[in-house]
Amino acid sequence: MKLKVAHNISTLVPYPPGKPIEELEREYGISGSIKLASNENAWGPSPRAVEAIKEALQNLHRYPDGSCYYLTQSLARKIGVKPEEIVFGNGSNELIGLLIAAFLQPGEDVVTSHPTFLMYQKLVQVQGGSNTVVELSADMRHDLKAILGAVSPKTRMIFLDNPNNPTGTIIDRHEFASFMEQLPQDIIVVLDEAYVDFMAPELRIDVLDYIRRSRPVAALRTFSKAYGLSGLRLGYGIMHAEMAGYLHRVRQPFNVNSLAQVGGVAALEDDEHYRMTLQKSREGIAWLSKEVAKLGCRPMGTHTNFFLIDVKGDSRQLYEHMLHQGVIIRPMEAYGYPEYIRITVGRAEENQRFIAALANSLKELGYA
The missing domain is CATH 3.90.1150.10 (Aspartate Aminotransferase, domain 1)
Incomplete structure (x- = not known):
């Protein structure tokens, strides 16, 4: 062919x-x-989520709620954000792709670490961007100093998984604050927090603080790990409402299926x-x-x-x-x-x- x-x-x-x-x-x-x-x-998964999904099966002939209204409202109350600061996706993988599609032009650069989640670099390549890869430090942590040194005029985004996969290490929140102070303010920083639920709360980076200060920081989270809903593919991003608005422009309609939506709401209720x-x-x-x-x-x-x-x-x-x-x-x-x-x-x-x-x-x- x-x-x-x-x-x-x-x-x-x-x-x-x-x-x-x-x-x-x-x-x-x-x-x-x-x-x-x-x-x-x-x-x-939560038994409540399983039951909610069973009850929703009879409505599979209907399209899902394209706005994820009830899931958005439930999550916003749970984590203390505004509904317009949340974007849901078909797994947090989709959110990675949406961020790259919305904010990266062909020829622009994205900085990632190695090793890390492989899809960052692959989706950058799909978009026609270039990847700059920085090795983890000797103690298997993101080397923020080296990442700053890798930033160039072409750099548009930085992806940091926190905790890191596969090492399980985390970014010190004070080191991250210093990193953000030195980083040009037009570079988008994406914190992939797929495993953040397992972190001690006092060690987590306060993403909302950066969002409230209108910094271009996005946090990606998932229902696949702590909530046990990997098979439903449900993830979300937390970011400034302006950033979220652009992701809604490029995402597909009905990108989150109806079973994922009802399962997600029920899972959030089962503390x-x-x-x-x-x-x-x-x-x-x-x-x-x-x-x-x-x-x-x-x-x-x-x-x-x-x-x-x-x-x-x-x-x-x-x-x-x-x-x-x-x-x-x-x-x-x-x-x-x-x-x-x-x-x-x-x-x-x-x-x-x-x-x-x-x-x-x-x-x-x-x-x-």
Whole structure:
């Protein structure tokens, strides 16, 4: 087929999503697997959300509310923002694309870190922009000083995931304030806060303070992690109303489906399930870190529902060995950490199975 395809599209490498459990089990001839690889919520969605979704199924012949009115009102009350400062999307992924579509011209530059969420750079390339990539510091944190040094007259946006994926590290709020003071005020800073629910409140950056001072800062959040609604694809952005208005101009109509909207409202009302998720995640991370250290590995600190482990050996080989035991983890060689794995906290029985499988693999591979 003779197609004329722009160079920025023909050279684009597709995002590699994690394989579902069913596919991996077919491929490796195993069953009864557990998946601790995709930073999902092991306790699932709120029962209230599930019931609300069931009740909404009879209305699937109707288009969803294009303005997400009830979800917007509910969220605005919950987090203390104005409704016009919220934009909902088909996952926070869509919000990344909308920001780039609205504010980045071909040839302009976006600064990101490495490693980080891969979609920032891919969507910049789709738009015809250029990527400037700054390595994380030696302690696996965003190097704000180096990012400032990478800013040029062509720089239009900066993406910072806070907490960072895959390291689980965070940006110090005082260092961020200093960073913002030195940054040209016309550069948009996007804080991807997909895992912010797992952070201690006193460590979070006060995004609203910057919005109230009319700084071009946007925070992206999701219902996929703490609220356990990954399958519905529901995310949102918090930003100045003027910025939000431009995103509404470029977003698709009906971009958030009706089940996501009713599920989101119900999830926001279930504080008990939300608090349980955070508490069990903290407890699971603490237990796993202690047990991993007993095996001779080095667990890294985290502010999320996942953490890195230095296994002191080839992480890809360890991944394959554990996969044959029905335990799915994420090797980190593609992120520049060839001796690290990343695991998501699971339920108690899943965590115990992971430790048993890890101990067996470390022994058989000779890592410990």
